Amino acid sequence: MSGPLDGIRILEIGDRAEAAGLLLAAAGADVIRVEPTEGSRGRRVGPFVADKPGQERSLHHAYFNANKRGITLDPSTGDGLTIWRRLLERADVVLDGTAPGSLDKVNAGHESFKAMHDGGKLVWCCITPFGLTGPWKDWAVTDLTQIALGGPMMSTGYDDHEIPPIRPDGEHSIWMGGEFGAIGVLAALYERETSGLGQLVDVSIHESISCTVEGAFPNWEYASRLVQRQTGRHSxxxxxxxxxxxASDGNxxxxxxxxxxxxxxxxxxxxxxxxxxxxxxxxxxxxxxxxxxxxxxxxxxxxxxxxxxxxxxxxxxxxxxxxxxxxxxxxxxxxIRRPEQNLDDPHWIARGFFGEVDIPDFGKARIPIAPYMLEATPNSVRRRAPLLGEHNFEVFNGELGLDTNQLVAIAGAGSI
Amino acid sequence: MPDKALSRIRITDFSGVLAGAGASRILAAFGAQVIRVENPANKGAWDPLRASAPYIDERRGHNFGGGWQNHNVEKLGVTLNLATPKGRELFPRLVAISDIVAENFAAGVLARLGFAYEQLQSIKPDIIYLSNCGFGHWGPYEQFKTWGPIVQAFSGLTYTSGLPDRAPAGWGYSYMDHGGAYFGAIAMLAALHHRHKTGEGQHIDLATTEAASTLMGTHILDYTVNGRRTRNEHGVDSNRGEALMAPHNIYAANGEDEWVAIACRDDAEWRALAGEIGKRAEDPRFTMLEGRLAHRDDLEALVGIWTADQNKFAVQRRLQALGIPAAAVQRPEERVDKDPNTAAWGLWPQVHHNEMGKVRVDGIPVHASATDWEIKRGAPLLGQHNYEVYGGLLGMSDGEIAALTAEGVL
Structure with a gap:
């Protein structure tokens, strides 16, 4: 058994669902990452193996997509949409990190699906910057602007307030949205065991960040006090x-x-x-x-x-x-350690916390693999991140039954 | 009223502060019945938030901690002293009717009270047991003391936040107490799936330092693959960040300690921003990304001069109209009272607390179309639901409950 979510089949599409997919794949779900034919944005995000960009060289992609399978598919084409719909029929969950409404523009989104399959068992989870219906839903964002709006930034920085507030490194907005995406999906799947029905799960990254700022909210709500940022400690x-x-050694x-x-x-x-x-x-x-x-x-x-x-x-x-x-x-x-300093820490060596994953054009490298140790069903790195389109044949032929000639024609038209 | 997603789930819950209480709070909002168990002997003081600021008015004491109320909404509250023989006799009866036992004591505390996983399992064979602490329940550091800031310091989250040639800024709050709670909620839900499928419960050994390290896999890979340490000699510049974008920073706006975030994801967005800035931005060095990265200091000074005399929300409005990522660095009162998105979401629902009255609390950033969350009930007073739980669920008489209360068991 690969984990507690063994047997749960998830289609992940769009860049904002990457962390949610990672968390559910680590717990054993079969997550199929659906990428555009030119590859997902994450493949162009550094760092890269030996600092050389390339489709299979992004360490961002390698980390966020370990344990997932990968296919290419363009649901805006006729053949692509047909295949997408067939995949939806076989899935338990869609993790949809595309912009609000963008899939429905080509009849591939949750509204189109609902129109065809109301009462179906699919859990469709959208993870978007401001939710599906919020007044800011179409705003342009990066991690920097989301952390600014959502509150962590005004609580974080230095004693000297001439220095700007600080955005911590790493895409924490994607993590916060991803953690709540995983929670929403698992709660809906659990409910499905009773009702037999799926539902739409709407996760807002802005709201995820806004309720992840600890004391700033209660201080304002209870005591009308504003917290002030301070160097290396609580606001x-x-x-x-x-x-x-x-310390004396510079650390x-x-x-x-x-x-x-x-x-x-x-x-x-x-x-x-x-x-x-x-x-x-x-x-x-x-x-x-x-x-x-x-x-x-x-x-x-x-x-x-x-x-x-x-x-x-x-x-x-x-x-x-x-x-x-x-x-x-x-x-x-x-x-205060650098993230990588813990690789050789005796505690984590004893616990077997770091696992190994294959990195193309490099070899085996260690990564964190077990955010929660479920003792009956330990986490493990089951597979490295997919190469672009690596599982196209396995999924389209092996699971959907499209033959080689059909696939060549569909690929020639740019649908996969 | 339709059932909520987790209406059939019951949790006997010792989890406190934020890293623990925050996890069961989410499950409670989705309908789980969470019975928070506290020690009457010290009036729940194991959780320092129970009596800590902020306060709603001049009243103090174990029913007035603002953070405690925020983190324990929708839960039932009972008292139980496990140091007494009668308390240890009573506890298994709660376990027997529960799906999950959760705690975030230091490693070994519940086991020393006689309730390690094996004992819980002998009471209820398919019980799910979540233990949540900084370094987990086994390993060389299992006795080490952690709070959010220590988890962040040890794991690398502190190190990766700050500006060059300065000390780390870290996080200005216990980010990983939230993170520990979210990972705890995910783990409990995943274990419920496993139980549903196999009939098997299990012990989940959640270490928040490990959850924190999971957030930094890309940094770790950069070291294991490229041999690059996270900071060079000058340190990270986490506002400029790892993304290849320029400008990408926080700029001073008009007013005291007012700031605005601006990022240009490509050359076209820079051209649009330059059009707003005007003549001074017509600099051929800045046309292409490579040039903007190479001359970042000059570029950012230029943007900073442009924002300095503008209101942060005016900059936000002006640039969002052009599709450029720009956002005010919002203060708490702006996020809570004036932000139209959090208002439309209903992110701060109002609850009724038996002593504090009506007060708003953090909501849940997930809306489910058929079985959504609901937060209406304030956090319990100490022992508020003793009769409901020991009487209603366990069938004890009022007399028995009163006697156990007088003996200090409840």
Whole structure:
């Protein structure tokens, strides 16, 4: 068995459904990525193998499409539409990341499908920048503009507000929409077990981002307070002490909440650690122990002083040492790592977290594969990302029964 | 009223803060009956949000935490002290009528109370057990303490956010508490499918650091394939980003701390933007993408001068009319009170909370045409549904419940 979603058949079309498809494919669904004949946009997105662009060289494509099969199909052509409709009849789910209305313009979208098959079992999930009906549904977007509008940006940046707010790297708008796409699809599939019916699942990326900004909303709704962005720590209505420092080896570390323990035992251990290096200064005084019970988001003189002494100390030690000794005292401290630094981390090696995938013109490379470890049905990399049209014959001939002559003619007309 | 998508599902739920409570909240909105179990001995203080700011008024205490109320809507709330023998006798009765047991304690806490997966399974053979913590339930770091910022720091999410020659900016909130919740919801739903098909439950060992790493597969591949470290000596510029677009940045607009995002995806969009900027933008260096990337500093200074005396929403309107990706960097009050898209979506439904009254909460960014979500009920007060659950579901008498309450079991 390939995973909990073994036997679920998904057609994925359009670029905004890539992450949803990845998450469902990782859980064992048979996801067929439907690409335009010239290849999906992701194939032109870097980085590339050896930095040379090319249809089969994008590492973006390689990552987001592992575990999927791939076909080329243009549903705006007559033959293409016929094949698309036959594929729909055999599918459980469509993950539709195309622009709102664009598939229906060529009679290939959810409205056309509903007109023909109302009451069918297909779950059709659209993942679009602003939902199918929102007033901004036709706006032009990139990840940058979505993160700006949706709120994470105004909460993220530096203490110095002359510096612009920051968009974190990576296509997080696609991830947030993809996570909710997976949730919506799975909830609808579960419901289908009772009703026997599919439904339309409308996922808005803007709305996904807008409800993924933690404290900004409750602070406004409950207390009419605006949170202000701060360097390397939570945005807050009032300025808080730093959490992030450069360690003696040049790596950064994060001392969650300023590094101040909440429990008395942890506090005593922490003072002992500082004293070992002659760095406790005046922190052994009773008033500081009292201060650890105050609200971490409220700045007090004592908390500021503790942070100051702790900050000075950790800047004098290497980052991994601060991380491991701090965690050894049950304190939420971490080294700030580059994503790839965890490839050799003993914890993830022990858990077998990273799997291997084939990269064309390179060989085997390690990638994250198991975002959730379901112990009865472990995740695995079952196949590398598809080459362009790699499974055309397998799907069109093997599953739909089109013969070679038909396929040559259809391909010649540019439909596949 | 038609059933909701998950009306047949019941979850016995210890999950707290956001990474845990956020997952069962989504399933509750789609109709699952979520019974949040809290310890009466400390009035639910294991979850620090229960009594934490923001507050709706001057009242304080365990029924007034704003974040807690936001993350626990549509759930039932019961108290149960598992440190007491009677509490440990009662808990299996809840497990026996549940589909899922979920928690985000530190690794090993529930097992030490006598309820590891094997024990849960012996109570209910097809139980699904979701454990959700930073490093998972086994491995060298299983006892390490994590909160959202630590997950982000360890996994690389912090590192990849910022500007060159500066410290990482990170994320200004616990992005991975949301992410942990979403991955938890996906995993629970996937496990329900597996159970439906095979009759088999399972333990889901969710590690939020692993969920976070999943978001950075492309960065990791760039290293494993090309040997490239995520930051060069000057660091990432995450506003310019990895996309080959210029301009692609955040520009100061008119007003204090007001900003607008602009990206040109191709040469035609730049020509349209240049037409708005006027004569100063007629620079042959900028005609083609290669030239704009090579002279990025000059290009962005030019755009920044143009935006500096304009309202951010005016820039947004003007460029969207031309099909150019442009967006105001919105503040909370703009997103919540003035954004026509979130309003049309119904993203902030109003609930009724028994102490706070009417208050808006985060909705769900998914609308399902036949069995949509609904959020109407506010988060439970501590032990609010003891009679409904222990009496209504388990058949205990009012007298028994009152006695257990007096003994500190409930």
């Amino acid at each position: 807050s209505p009032a300025r808080t002490a730093p959490w992030q420092y450069m 950064y570390i994060n001392l969650m909440g300023g590094g101040i323990p909440r429990a008395r035992g942890n506090w005593t251990d922490l003072i002992k650690w500082l004293e070992e290096f002659g760095a406790a200064e005046d922190l052994a005084e009773d008033k500081y122990q009292q201060a650890i019970h105050s609200d971490p988001m409220q700045a007090t003189q004592e908390r500021a002083r503790i942070s100051e002494v702790l900050g000075k100390f950790v800047q004098s030690r290497p980052a991994e040492e601060v991380y491991r000794r701090g965690q050894g005292l049950h304190l939420p401290y971490s080294v």
